[in-house]
Amino acid sequence: MDMTYMTMRAYLYPREQQQTVSFKQHELEQVWFCTSKNVKRLLKKYQESGLFVYEPGRGRGNASKLHFGDSFHEEVTTYVNTLIQKDQMEQVIKLLQLNIPKQWVTELSGEIQTLFGFHNNQKKGDVLRSIVARELTTLDPLYTSVTLESYLIHQLSDTLVLYDQIADKIKPHLAHHWVVSDDYAEWTFYLRKGVKFHHQVELTGLDVVHTFTRFQFSNSPLSWLVNDIVAVEAISDYTVRFMLAKPNPFFLRYLTTYSLGILPRDIPFDEYKWIGTGPFQLKERTDRKLSLAAFNDYFLDRPLLDEVEFWKIPEGSLPAATFQIEGRETSAEVHEYEEIEVGFRMLAFNFHRPTAVQDPSFRQAIYHLVDVEKMFKELGRDKPIAASSYFHWISEKQEKQSGVIKQLLEQSAYRGEAIQLYSLDYEKAIDEAKWIVREGRKYGIQFVHNTMSIEAMYDDHLEQQVDLILFGEVASNDYQLSFLESFNNKALMFRRLFDAEHLAWIDRQLEEFKWAESSATRIDIIKAIEAYIRSNQLLLYLFHPIKRRTFHPMIKSVHFEAYGQINLRKLWIPVEE
Known part of the structure; x- marks a missing residue:
């Protein structure tokens, strides 16, 4: 049994009667995207493995039949459990995209959820697997206006300054100091030295100029953030000055917006090869998966996680997010977090x-x-x-x-x-x-x-x-x-x-x-x-809305940040002795 077989079974299932179904060969050519010759080869292979008995149609244009040995429900259950045992996440995701009765997926949700949460292996280290229920829109900071995408940009990049919610004030980040003119029309920032982008190039004032110039010469829905800027210049490698068309005492707060994370000037922006200075770097992005890896040369504390994976799972396939730990018993005494958004x-x-x-x-x-x-x-x-x-x-x-x-x-x-x-x-x-x-x-x-x-x-x-x-x-x-x-x-x-x-x-x-x-x-x-x-x-x-999430009690430092999302930089689990 493999994904090719399951794709066929899911396609034919709505017309099955007592585990028997009629079909015409050209249908499977379309389902499997292959030639007539390969369809015959695959049917022979699956019949020899005992999955069904194949009854070819007699005469030109007559339907053929398949008599399946097991019910589709049984096969789905068996196949999912096999994939979970082999930790074949990609195949599980593909299976969930097929036309399978929702009730069956719900029955298997407990088993599927064991693939999510914290995992540890020698190759990847500490990995958190999480779920997203939809396709990502865009990770281009010029156009991102959706919370999840903004949150991901926050993991990949850094802004000049940060907003401290508890103190209700701005604190240094990429810029360690700044001064503003009395009329709030001229702002000068002094950058940290030795900050590295993910491709190991050091950040300078020219990268700041590049980032804001890119915004100014775009049709970004976020252009309001830069509309007042008439000039931005790198006075030195580590000093940048902004000149505004009119005074704006709130301009410093603008600069904390995640979409204004600084990008490198030496390579064109590519949202599938995201380069920033953030605590995580983009490892992989496909239609089904987005993977972030900890950036070992991050200028502040390195994340305690080694990797974070976001997997696209159809809405309703799994219950509310529960973060467990691979290899540890599912805890009955979970820590529940509930907050009003x-x-x-x-x-x-x-x-x-x-x-x-x-x-x-x-x-x-x-x-x-x-x-x-x-x-x-x-x-x-x-x-x-x-x-x-x-x-x-x-x-x-x-x-x-x-x-x-x-x-x-x-x-x-x-x-x-x-x-x-x-x-x-x-x-x-x-x-x-x-x-x-x-x-x-x-x-x-x-x-x-x-x-x-x-x-x-x-x-x-x-x-x-x-x-x-x-x-x-x-x-x-x-x-x-x-x-x-x-x-x-x-x-x-x-x-x-x-x-x-x-x-x-x-x-x-x-x-x-x-x-x-x-x-x-x-x-x-x-x-x-x-x-x-x-x-x-x-x-x-x-x-x-109210957000509810549950965590295994051994998961430490669960904090929430912007948009009610988990602060990935602090999560960790103690090593089991």
Whole structure:
């Protein structure tokens, strides 16, 4: 039994009856991407190994038959266990891509999960295997606006300075010191000496100039970070000066953004051969796997892990992430980590299409229609943390009155036309969208549900298709910078869906935000902007997601950083004596 055989079995399974199936030879030529001669050779090979009895079709064009010895369910179970025993991760992933009943995969999830978590072998050292449920979009810092990809860039590169969340201040990183002019228009940074890129070239000021120039001469949705820069120059090998078109006291916080990690000037950027100064370097990237290896010459403490592997597993194939240790008993007394995500899920309105969405009464009706507590109850979920803000510690309960929906719709310009509702193609997002469709139908609203991949957020035509969209925002460890970015990043929904009048008002508040002398003042501005969004129903705040993860108790130094992700630089496990 091998993957070629399993591919055929998965293809033919939907038409099987009592372990017998009819087929025509040209079908297997397409399934196996081979010639008629090779199909016959493979059928003979599998028959001789006892997997089935082959009954050729008699006469031209007549179907052949296969009589299988074991059920497909039994074969899947046997094959998966064989692959796990041989630690053939790549083959397991391939198998999960086949058209196999989801229930079977769920039954095997415990066995499959033993491939994940911490592993140790002589060749690779300490390895953490983790799961991602989708294809990566892009790892080019110019265009990355998705949390996982930003997190990976953070592992591969370093910024000039870092934001210290606990102290609420900026601390040195690639730059060990900096000075700023009295008018906040000229910033000078002094670089550490001896910092190495992954290809062993030393970092200098020219690499900093190259990184920012690359941004300035691109069509990046993150261009707001560099728009104020009129000149960046390397005064010496280890001194860099930025000149801004206008004063910006918040500019230093901009420089902590992961996408502004410094790149080498001597080689063209290639996201499949990522070169930075970060604690991990890119070892391998394929459609199924991304592997990071610890950078032994990192200028700060080397990571305690030797390698981290991210494997693409179809959504729903495995339960929630559980990090165990290879060779140790699965612990019943796991350490559970639960945290409310800093960010929120939303239902955003598109003000660039001439639909009923433009009507305040219609938006108010949708506000009362989308009762998150009712949604979660009917979807069989735990009670949600309802949102009225980006930040869960600011959010307050929002009152919903289903009794006013009909009257608001009658007052609105809505006349039964189709309203295009979009969501990401994740199971939970689809469930939420379908709930809204059902709820809308009760009041005569014709929502048409469309799904989209995460890559579609980079599609320039999205605004021409969407009326409402279910989406989310997640903060980095600098919450206030994340709030600012959500309105300035051209790939995100606020900048794309709000109209010019509302954005102009918000932009004026954000300009004051940059000049605020205290965090408390910036929070007051955030509250004012969010009150404006709610009063105009520019979007609906829905809920704050909760992340739950469990770890084997021997896994040490579990800390979380930006976007609620694990800090890979500190994880370790003690050696068993």
